Amino acid sequence: MIAPARRRSVARGLAAVMAAAALIATGGCATSTTGTAPSPSATPPSTTTALRTTAAPSIVAAADSGVSWAPAAQAQLHPGVQAYTGDSQCTTNFVFTDARGEVYFGQAAHCGHVGTEKLPNGCTATTVPIGTPVDLRTGGSLRTRGTTEATGTLAYDSWAAMQAAGEKDPNACAHNDFALIRLPKNVVGAVNPSLPHWGGPVDLDVDRVSAGDRAYGYGDSSLRGGRNALSPHIGLVQATADPGTGGWAHTVTAVRPGVPGDSGAGYVDAQGRALGTLSTLSLSVPPRNTLSDLSRELRYAQQHSGIPGLRLVLGTEPFHS
Known part of the structure; x- marks a missing residue:
């Protein structure tokens, strides 16, 4: 696991008045106070992959x-x-x-x-x-x-x-x-x-992603207050799989990464194949998300x-x- 990564569910313990950036820096969790809630593509969209069925079980x-x-x-x-x-x-x-x-x-x-x-x-x-x-x-x-x-x-x-x-x-x-x-x-x-905004998945990625490929995800953290325009994520895969993880994890960097409450969000690869599920955030420059290999x-x-x-x-x- 990449240190100092943080699991990113929204859970109890932080005041609602904290900003999202502060929440990331203090442990990757957000919460609510009593009586409140618990806790874009750079190019125009174009169809690139047709839906298909494979023999994979x-x-x-x-x-x-x-x-x-x-x-x-x-x-x-x-x-x-x-x-x-x-x-x-x-x-x-x-x-x-x-x-x-x-x-x-x-x-x-x-x-x-x-x-x-x-x-x-x-x-x-x-x-x-x-x-x-x-x-x-x-x-x-x-x-x-x-x-x-x-x-x-x-x-x-x-x-x-x-x-x-x-x-x-x-x-x-x-x-x-x-x-x-x-x-x-x-x-x-x-x-x-179907994955909102991006469509798909069209298949399951089984060890077919490469370093430098784009990955596309969709999260809905309650920290965004319903601002769905911030839900679609685009990141760059940093390696075929993180060294030493046996293929279980992929590192993705993004200017606008997944934040607390996006935990579990689905990501597809550049061909629309289901790649991974959002697991952690690491505070680096640029920020890194770890995807668990689906x-x-x-x-x-x-x-x-x-x-x-x-x-x-x-x-x-x-x-x-």
Whole structure:
């Protein structure tokens, strides 16, 4: 893990009057006070990649998933909505489904962390239990709770799974930062799997990103107070994978990085393939975000979640950068 990186959920402990920059500098967390909320492309958009289905068992085209998705322009629920696990506010990444037709949003495992460590180890840290309710909201800020669009339940937590499996790989323990929120059946019709602003994902990136490539993400930190124009992120990948992480992490630099509350946000590579999930912020110049590699996180979940046929759902909208 890159020091002095910080996990970036929005959690209790800081006053609402603090500015976002101060929150980053003091530990990467934000909160609310009692009675308030818990805690652009440089070139014109153009279609660059057509949606497709591959033979990979980890993905499924939206049209082949057996789910009736809401049109992207009308969906109340989509990647990038705010997820509140207790007082911790994070951002959902991608949409997943399984062999039983259940639908899930991904988020960061550290969003359910119970403790005070600034950079906890996933193989030892305590998290909320499976089955914990997770509110999916829009418009939440430090002043308002926003609108609860649905309440799901925590169905998988990579930290708990690694502890149950006795995981010994230090790279997995440091960077496998992934959880799944199962949605109730009655809200699935309001879901669209496309990444806002960018479209896609069109595939799953499996060790195909290179240093210097662009990465595109979408976060919805409550620190922004609903200013969605600041939600799309563009970064540059600094290495194929961080040296010494076994491919589990990618470093991305950006003038406008992900901030506390963007934790868990989904990123795609320059071709629109799902690349990673936002995990940490490192205070360097320029600031660096660490993405946990989604292909490894998903493979681990397939092996340890007990969820049959778990797959990433591709977007209904084409990717454009």
